[in-house]
Amino acid sequence: MNTLQRHRKLTAIWASEPGVRGLFSTVNHTDLGRMFLAVSFFFFLVGGVLAMLIRAQLATPQSAFAGPEIYNQIFTMHGTIMMFLFAIPTFEGLAMYLLPKLLGTRDLAFPRLSAYGFWCYVFGGAMMLVSMVLGIAPDGGWFMYPPLTGPLYSPGINTDFWLIGITFVEISAIAAAVEITVSILKYRAPGMSLDKMPIFAWYALVTSLMVLTGFPPLILGSILLELERAFGLPFFQAEFGGDSLLWQHLFWLFGHPEVYIIFLPAAGVISTILPVMCRTTLLGYGWIVASATGLAFLSFGIWVHHMFTTGIPHMGLAFFSAASTLVAVPTGVQLFAWIGTMWKGRPSLQMPMLHLLGFFFTFVIGGLTGVMVAVVPFDWQAHDTAFVTAHLHYVLFGGFVFPIMAGLYYWMPHVSGRKRFFRLGELAFALVFIGFHVTFMAMHWVGLMGQRRRISTYLPEDGWTTINLISSIGSFVLAIGIALVIVDLVLHAFAARRSRRDPWKAGTLEWAMMTPPPAYNFASLPHVNSRQPLSDDPDLTIRLARGEGYLPEPENGWRESLTVEISTGKPDFHVIYPTNTRLPIVMAAVTGVFFVSLLLKFYWTVPLAVVGVTILAWRWAWSLGHKADLPLRAIGHGFELPNATQVGQSPSWWGSVFLLTANATFFGSLLFGFAFLWTVAPSWPPPVWFSASLLELVLGLSGAGVGVVAIRQSARANAQGRDARVSLGVSFAGALAMAAAALGIVLRAPTPTEHAYGATLLVLGSYALFHALLGALMMAFLYARVVRGYTSVRRHAEFPVVTLWIDYLAGMSLLVLAVAHLPGLLG
């Protein structure tokens, strides 16, 4: 097979459907990455327009531009859109587009999951936009503090749009995080050991792990607040054993890591682009990896620094103040590594570099004001003033928007295959840079003069008029700059002349392919020996196109790739991907029915949506696997690999590990909430405790034991060629026993509307019940697979996956039983 024949054959296998139809059925990471980025930049523009409205309102005192009700919606939606619908999805889109190319593989681990996440994002984002168009957008601020957002003070549907819409969008974040984590750990080019991974992949890995552990507390908080609003469960009402501070804890357990979830991918972009712009290699690769990891963990330990004014005892304040100052250290290590990279190289002032310099100047100021607000006495003075708004914009615009702009200019030739020819970008950068600093430097100033955040207007005698006017003028300069960036990029995409491949002379693998990239990325997969494979071997692109790498000959029309051992990068499994399908968009739409039903309180359609999602998920999983054993696949260079359905730790197993990590964080947050209310909230102890039931305890304990043992027996029976169905049936019964024990808690919990204790037990019991039913469903699925011949002695990958979920179910059920029954048992 010659190069052209190979290209045509691979294109036929990997290409999306032609035309608009392809948008709805594509599962290709390049398509989905571009779609994610297009939608996220649309939301960036919407958020930007809202920012302009805010500045128009504040430009003059006693402005009649917008009344307080509309103004509240504007600033709430500005923050919400920029955080949830622009920043996070931009990371997801960039990672989806780039990672397989950087890692030297053909697609991400779970292509259909990428598509499902994308459509959840689109539908959830559309919900938020609809609320805005109808004038019923959320209006409680982007962090939605109760009691303001509780049923008493925000009785309309506005807050529900936020709680339900954002939870819907967060499915997308969790899906992408699982996808990215497994892809980075397992889907790399042979030879790419951990020390040879592109630096962006390290950042994306750390960020994805942060999403998996940072988002669940917010999802939990949103569910609890919605339960309070819809059904009167008083989690945040002090008179009924709740506490509004619980929301702040749950929100900031998400909210502070969120800042780093936004910054770290941008830092990955910087670490990738900067050495290329400086014609050198990255200084301190290992230090940067360690710093990014340290920063991720530190960011989780400082959530209370957003709550310094809530009356927390001095020692608590001191813990979080000390931890907050620590963050400056790993951030500083990265900054000095970048400065060192510039020092040892020969910086070239091209468009991406301009934005990187914009980043340095802006982000350092944001970091320094961050250290200022980490110091408690200063924070007490500056809290809830425009100073904090200015600080966060320096961090987020400086730490995210400038690097992403650099990334846009850097990778546009990759996306379009064209070379920029107008000089509009330089002018745009100048306007953005000047406009930004005029806007937000002024905002620091007016904040120090006492202007509070979120105020809709002020009086002339406050003395803030001139500064606000300067700030507003700056913001419009900034907006003109952003508009010029868009014009520049549009001109680039449609009018620029064709570029040669790798215009920046970069050494990373995304440039070792045609541009724009083909659907399959690499005609054959590279073997990697260093962090700069393309610099080491300038002919690599041609050799890969000729089929001199791995998997050069497509087989059976399959979309094929391979996985590697995590540490060493040694090839371990052969993977066959699913092809184009509308299943993800349909499933996202049915998931949307679930959320819209909750929003509109059409509760009779909720079970229909649940059944719909269950049927689609069943079909989703059923389409994987084979009814016959597959022989070892020769991938070239003397390697023969087993198929991923015939191994113990398949990609699905890894996906389950990380999904369960997010799930366990959710559960841990729920237990934390319970302990917090018990310890801190007023109106405790509750009027009545849950009465322990020996029958339910025995049922739950025996169900957990039987379930865990029997699922292992079934796997063993399958491995020995015996009938696994009996053990599966026993394990199924174990799951049902756990369901019965959980149902006991749900039904017998003290009246949940009367005290937060009963409400919390209801949620804990429902969580356990849901997982028990899910476990039973998985067992039924596996049973059906055994009956239909999808498993064999060699095809056993599905057993470890179900075992993982049953183990989690058993452990979690035991904890729920202990939490519910122990107070009653102890009297």
Added chain:
Amino acid sequence: MKDIVRILIAPLVWLASFSAVYGLHGLICGHGIDGTVFGVVSLPRLLLVGAYGLSILIQVGLVWALHSARLGSPSPFVRFVSRATGWVGLVSAVWALLPTVTSTYCL
């Protein structure tokens, strides 16, 4: 996966111990735990400083393990990064929980 665990373990344990000490502090203040031990040492202070010391000891153990030939990674790169994150965990434990020694606890 062992190498990833080596890199993550020390800061992860720091985060758990930091949250646990904060939780202990919450319990002490929320439930009004008070009193003295041997008539001189305040019980809350003893508990908090004890937890602080335990956190540091665990981190010292982790740093030692990451430096040891038996438990450290065979990969030089992972060995370097895991030791660096090990020190991140230790320094963070010493610094961020220092208020257990220096600050009033329930004011």
